[in-house]
Amino acid sequence: MPAEAIRTDKFTKVFDRQTAVDALDLVVNRGEVFGFLGPNGAGKSTTIRMLIGLLRPTSGSAVVAGYDVRTQPLEVKKRIGYMAENPYVYEKLTGREFLSFIADLYQVPKDEARDRATQLLRLLGLFDDAEKVVEGYSRGMRQKLGLIAALLHEPEILFLDEPTSGLDPRSARIVKDLLTELARRGKTVFMSTHVLEIAEHMCDRVGIINHGKLVAQGSLAELRARQSDADASLEDIFLELTGGEDTAELTRFLAES
């Protein structure tokens, strides 16, 4: 088993002459929580969608869980779990039925799927609502259901797009603890997030993408060293790397007025 969970090489996606992801070279090690950061439209979701086989890269390559996403997408998909930022589910199914549907797609044996679903539903406080149809679920409940669906088949690598958005503080804390525990057990977590505080506290390493290019990757300490500022927060580093001119302008305006 390779030490690297994800490696990309000149990974590129071009939509109608618009380069969304530009020659991305990224390495994520096994068992680490990797935070993928970037402003809106920077290319985070496109990168994730290419890594999990939903989008075909225009050029370059990526190896996920030891398999090439371009030539062996089904092998990759067997080993990963995915939760989109808005985890849409079939509205007319109950939470339990949706999980059973997802388990069937991953060919998880029925009994095993039911036990795991029960365990995760209890853990995320969704057990009492599991028999209700999803159309009555709140945003946070859908988020939790999406996370459970991503974990049902015990994947090696988890791809999560904004995993804590829509969650109340208590649920967000449970999710953070759950992801940390999964990493401790050797699972790899690749998550995109806007919440820099979460990335700062949860992630072993982060990658920052801007205009489709990876502008930095490493641990917080490595990024601080690169910025020559030992006290810099992740927010400072992020704004520095992604162009914080607008923020600086606003700060100046507020100070003068």
Add this chain to the structure above:
Amino acid sequence: MRTPFVIAGTIFRRMLRDRTAIFFVILLPFFIILVIGSATKNLASSRIPIGLVNRSSGALTTDLVRAFDNSKTLRTFHVTSDDTLRKALRRGTYSAGIVIPTDYEASVRAGRPTQVTFVADQNRPPIVVRAAVDALVAREGALLQAANFAASHTHRSFDQTLTAARAAARATQPVGVQVQTVGHAAKGQFIVQGFSYTAPSQLVLFVFLTSFGAAGFVIADRKQGLISRIYASPTSATSVVLGYGLGRFINAAFQAVYIVALGIFIFGVHFGDPLSAFVLITLYVAVSTAFAMLAGTVFRTPEQASSLVPPIGIGMAMLAGCMWPRFIMPLPMQRLGQLFPQAWAMDAFIKLVAQGGGLRSILPQLAVLAAFLVVILPIATWRLRRSIVA
């Protein structure tokens, strides 16, 4: 290969849980078949509806009324007043009306002349009804004349001679008229009426319309990321497309089976040769599924699909003969209707239901439906697959 069935099963389950879908799949076809079938039911009867106002009373009047009631060509409805009869005639409820005058009984017994009044709407002069009524009244009049003649030349009473006359009439074989026609009805000009028309035509209309309308679900699933969620699992794009296609096919087949069952068990419709009907319905459901999948990739938003599908689907159904027989339309519109699969399915159903045709007789229609499938399904599959694998 289990995954397409898992997806299809979930799509079917979702349809059963959706009240709007249930309305369009189950309730609406039932009510439309019931209403249109009931409205056109009488057209299927060979007996012509007439209204009868009887102002007289007595045994001879009863005999005349009974003659109308037992007529094989007339279907007699008893009406209480002249006014009611005239209103009903203007509305077209009856083809004609008969009024038996107050003095009928007395005049006949006295041997005086009397007249039964024939009432008709001047805009719709019912020649056939008039002939039938004339024949019936003339027969009754002949019996009365015979009885009168016998009574006046024997010592027996009028009632006795009338009874003898009726017995003699029953014992004598009547001289009949055998009707023969020359030539053939124009191709396809078979009027199927009542539930025998509405059940197959509503099957053709609704199976296509609800399939076509379900394109909105495919678009929503695509736009909202549900299809992506499935594709993110170890499922190939081909399996996703197969699953969605199979799901649509099962939903459409469910509705077709429901309408057939409704037709057979509730409305007493005979769909013709079972094997031919099965092949026709299966092929038509497949064609509807292909159109649904194509629409799922052509329309951009679920809202666009839901606003455009009803007028397109109903317009196609009108031109195809689901609302009325196609042959009553001008020739250019008939030709236009043939561009749509519904027209070929309707033609095949008419052959099965009205003409008692078999598989061989509907082969041309089946071939055209198969051609629709062969052309539309690969395009739909290719477009849906392309929308998944970006």
